[in-house]
Amino acid sequence: MQLTFSRRSKPDFQSEFLATILKANTDPKLVTFAGGNPNSESFPVAEMNAAADIVLRENGVMALQYSSTQGYLPLRQYIADRYRFSDLTVDPSEVIITNGSQQALDLFSAMMIDSGDCVLVESPTYLAALQTLHLYSPEIIPVPLHEDGIDVDALQQIVDEKRPKFIYLIPNFQNPTGLSYTEEVRARASEVFRGRNILVLEDNPYGELRFQGEPAHSFGWYLGEQCCMLGTFSKIISPGMRIGWIVCKQKELLEKMLTYKATLDLHTNIFGQMVMHRYLMDNNLDTHLTEARKLYKHKAEHMISCIEKYFPAECQCTHPGGGMFLWVTLPDGIRGVDVQNESITWGFPVCAGDPFFEYERNVPHLRLNFSNGTDEQIDNGMRVVGEIIRELMEKG
Amino acid sequence: MQLTFSRRSKPDFQSEFLATILKANTDPKLVTFAGGNPNSESFPVAEMNAAADIVLRENGVMALQYSSTQGYLPLRQYIADRYRFSDLTVDPSEVIITNGSQQALDLFSAMMIDSGDCVLVESPTYLAALQTLHLYSPEIIPVPLHEDGIDVDALQQIVDEKRPKFIYLIPNFQNPTGLSYTEEVRARASEVFRGRNILVLEDNPYGELRFQGEPAHSFGWYLGEQCCMLGTFSKIISPGMRIGWIVCKQKELLEKMLTYKATLDLHTNIFGQMVMHRYLMDNNLDTHLTEARKLYKHKAEHMISCIEKYFPAECQCTHPGGGMFLWVTLPDGIRGVDVQNESITWGFPVCAGDPFFEYERNVPHLRLNFSNGTDEQIDNGMRVVGEIIRELMEKG
Numbered sequence: 001m002q003l004t005f006s007r008r009s010k011p012d013f014q015s016e017f018l019a020t021i022l023k024a025n026t027d028p029k030l031v032t033f034a035g036g037n038p039n040s041e042s043f044p045v046a047e048m049n050a051a052a053d054i055v056l057r058e059n060g061v062m063a064l065q066y067s068s069t070q071g072y073l074p075l076r077q078y079i080a081d082r083y084r085f086s087d088l089t090v091d092p093s094e095v096i097i098t099n100g101s102q103q104a105l106d107l108f109s110a111m112m113i114d115s116g117d118c119v120l121v122e123s124p125t126y127l128a129a130l131q132t133l134h135l136y137s138p139e140i141i142p143v144p145l146h147e148d149g150i151d152v153d154a155l156q157q158i159v160d161e162k163r164p165k166f167i168y169l170i171p172n173f174q175n176p177t178g179l180s181y182t183e184e185v186r187a188r189a190s191e192v193f194r195g196r197n198i199l200v201l202e203d204n205p206y207g208e209l210r211f212q213g214e215p216a217h218s219f220g221w222y223l224g225e226q227c228c229m230l231g232t233f234s235k236i237i238s239p240g241m242r243i244g245w246i247v248c249k250q251k252e253l254l255e256k257m258l259t260y261k262a263t264l265d266l267h268t269n270i271f272g273q274m275v276m277h278r279y280l281m282d283n284n285l286d287t288h289l290t291e292a293r294k295l296y297k298h299k300a301e302h303m304i305s306c307i308e309k310y311f312p313a314e315c316q317c318t319h320p321g322g323g324m325f326l327w328v329t330l331p332d333g334i335r336g337v338d339v340q341n342e343s344i345t346w347g348f349p350v351c352a353g354d355p356f357f358e359y360e361r362n363v364p365h366l367r368l369n370f371s372n373g374t375d376e377q378i379d380n381g382m383r384v385v386g387e388i389i390r391e392l393m394e395k396g
Numbered sequence: 397m398q399l400t401f402s403r404r405s406k407p408d409f410q411s412e413f414l415a416t417i418l419k420a421n422t423d424p425k426l427v428t429f430a431g432g433n434p435n436s437e438s439f440p441v442a443e444m445n446a447a448a449d450i451v452l453r454e455n456g457v458m459a460l461q462y463s464s465t466q467g468y469l470p471l472r473q474y475i476a477d478r479y480r481f482s483d484l485t486v487d488p489s490e491v492i493i494t495n496g497s498q499q500a501l502d503l504f505s506a507m508m509i510d511s512g513d514c515v516l517v518e519s520p521t522y523l524a525a526l527q528t529l530h531l532y533s534p535e536i537i538p539v540p541l542h543e544d545g546i547d548v549d550a551l552q553q554i555v556d557e558k559r560p561k562f563i564y565l566i567p568n569f570q571n572p573t574g575l576s577y578t579e580e581v582r583a584r585a586s587e588v589f590r591g592r593n594i595l596v597l598e599d600n601p602y603g604e605l606r607f608q609g610e611p612a613h614s615f616g617w618y619l620g621e622q623c624c625m626l627g628t629f630s631k632i633i634s635p636g637m638r639i640g641w642i643v644c645k646q647k648e649l650l651e652k653m654l655t656y657k658a659t660l661d662l663h664t665n666i667f668g669q670m671v672m673h674r675y676l677m678d679n680n681l682d683t684h685l686t687e688a689r690k691l692y693k694h695k696a697e698h699m700i701s702c703i704e705k706y707f708p709a710e711c712q713c714t715h716p717g718g719g720m721f722l723w724v725t726l727p728d729g730i731r732g733v734d735v736q737n738e739s740i741t742w743g744f745p746v747c748a749g750d751p752f753f754e755y756e757r758n759v760p761h762l763r764l765n766f767s768n769g770t771d772e773q774i775d776n777g778m779r780v781v782g783e784i785i786r787e788l789m790e791k792g
């Protein structure tokens with residue numbers, strides 16, 4: 001039989017690109033620097049087992065029955081309370097629990113975007129955010145990202161010329177670059193948004209993985225209800241449980257996202273929510289994070305030292321103060337995709353910069369994940385990638 | 397600030413209707429016949445705890461790390477194998493695990509429907525299926541449902557006149573009516589579809605909850621790859637874990653749904669999938685189902701006997717051979733919504749038939765959930781609802 005699919009079903013550049021990388025990742029012999037997995041050394045397996053036991057013994061029926069779309073109230077309370085450490089006041093009624101923050105990004109986008117609406121993103125930005133946005137066919141306008149954060153002058157000009165509905169930002173240890181906004185850039189960018197009908201959608205999966213420097217304020221601190229904040233336990237506790245959230249102080253938008261989520265999948269699995277909450281009650285997240293930060297600091301420093309040792313001197317890389325990624329700028333004329341394709345052949349996949357851009361292709365960039373390999377694997381991988389770059393330079 | 401939401405964000409009739417019912421359901425003092433919860437007596441809490449312990453002790457890192465979009469292979473294998481009891485051959489590669497079958501319905505609809513495309517449904521049909529379809533603005537054509545199944549003559553005429561992309565069917569113990577298709581209707585309806593470019597999307601949440609009569613064949617048995625099958629553990633094991641699936645033998649459609657799901661939420665929580673799989677390995681699902689069926693048979697018979705005792709003789713109700721719902725047809729001139737509104741006031745909410753129809757409003761129908769109350773609650777509830785109907789008849 002012959003099927004006619006919806007226009008929506010046509011994969012975008014990012015999806016097709018990902019398929020290549022994912023295919024390479026399925027080979028368990030491969031050591032990959034192309035993904036974004038947290039290091040499994042840091043998973044609290046025994047603690048999660050204890051939490052599951054308590055939840056099922058004390059509250060088993062509730063953990064297995066249908067539950068509310070908004071999510072388990074005690075978990076929303078925990079999330080709301082934790083924002084106090086960031087000088088933010090959040091009420092549990094402003095939190096929706098989602099299947100990872102990826103789903104929250106979709107709920108928000110679906111409720112905000114009609115085809116042709118203008119949306120701003122950093123350039124480069126998180127590739128799966130581009131994938132989500134593409135589902136709703138907005139006009140996407142990338143705003144350049146520098147060492148100190150988003151280009152505020154460019155931002156001002158775009159905001160004056162266009163009427164963007166929202167901007168999607170990752171101000172802490174951004175994916176893909178590892179860069180963070182300075183406090184000054186946050187303050188200046190907030191002034192660009194203030195008083196306009198533009199929402200700021202702030203994604204912050206890596207903020208708690210800071211191993212260097214001082215935290216700066218959330219756009220929520222500067223802009224209050226004008227900022228919706230995405231969060232997740234994926235990078236700090238467990239990605240497999242798929243528990244993220246959105247904080248939304250716009251009541252009408254929150255209600256719409258709830259109705260939409262109810263239609264999509266009723267609610268996020270309550271068993272996982274209750275186990276996660278129990279884990280958070282019976283363990284100190286900050287003690288756990290101290291260990292993870294120490295591990296990631298070591299991995300980042302090790303990867304940077306290997307890059308300095310093995311990559312041609314013409315290569316540059318960012319020096320992130322947290323998170324899981326760093327961003328390599330290759331010498332003139334060298335394409336990230338060529339390095340990527342060779343790296344897969346050699347068994348050390350890295351990810352080219354292309355899918356993180358809305359328009360630019362064949363860019364001279366790589367994204368490297370430093371959180372996941374052993375020290376030896378990082379050493380071997382960077383040596384091989386360095387050789388690949390050198391060979392591409394010689395071929396010229 | 398002033399927000400402009402997307403056109404998609406406007407709630408449909410079903411969502412607004414549900415909001416009323418859900419509000420009534422939040423009062424824990426209320427005994428509800430308006431929902432669709434499985435009876436929590438049947439939840440295997442201790443067995444699930446044992447399963448979680450084994451999963452986390454033996455395979456904890458895998459249960460907490462990122463996983464594949466398609467779902468945990470051993471669970472897909474279990475699902476595929478179980479179709480053998482229905483004379484169906486399913487390969488694990490044809491199964492996608494989703495956040496309840498509700499999400500599978502969304503994946504399928506999103507990949508198939510462009511605005512204006514024609515889609516067929518039973519009339520009445522599952523209200524949340526209508527909600528999902530509305531997201532993609534098809535032309536929805538309802539096909540009448542009778543005691544023995546879908547109206548095959550009407551179906552033939554609609555299929556001849558229109559070019560529907562697919563039909564959404566619930567042939568076993570349908571929600572909302574509790575009705576099932578006879579084998580003859582399935583065979584005749586299959587002939588209507590055969591050789592045409594129409595997919596059959598067969599939903600089957602209640603098929604395993606048969607307490608009377610003999611099973612009939614799936615449309616998948618008649619139509620092979622022309623039929624995609626939805627399934628779920630929600631009604632037979634636990635809805636809170638949000639684990640459902642779709643079987644799709646159309647490889648291109650399957651690939652598209654996978655890409656789409658990856659964009660929506662990467663994958664369904666792997667911890668829950670592994671715990672569910674362990675539970676299924678270490679326990680006999682059929683033993684568990686025997687208990688649930690016995691319970692539901694008793695509840696259905698009890699509710700029907702209360703209806704016969706308390707409702708005016710002019711009322712009719714279906715006599716389901718399984719599932720969780722029965723369908724009441726009220727006397728001429730009595731509106732289900734009036735009964736519903738009064739029933740909420742009296743603390744025994746029932747659900748009017750309206751949201752299960754695409755077009756008809758103020759219908760003389762109620763959907764009653766029999767799976768969830770105690771015998772006494774069912775007795776009290778049906779007595780009150782009977783009185784409400786009688787009073788409405790007297791007011792005439």
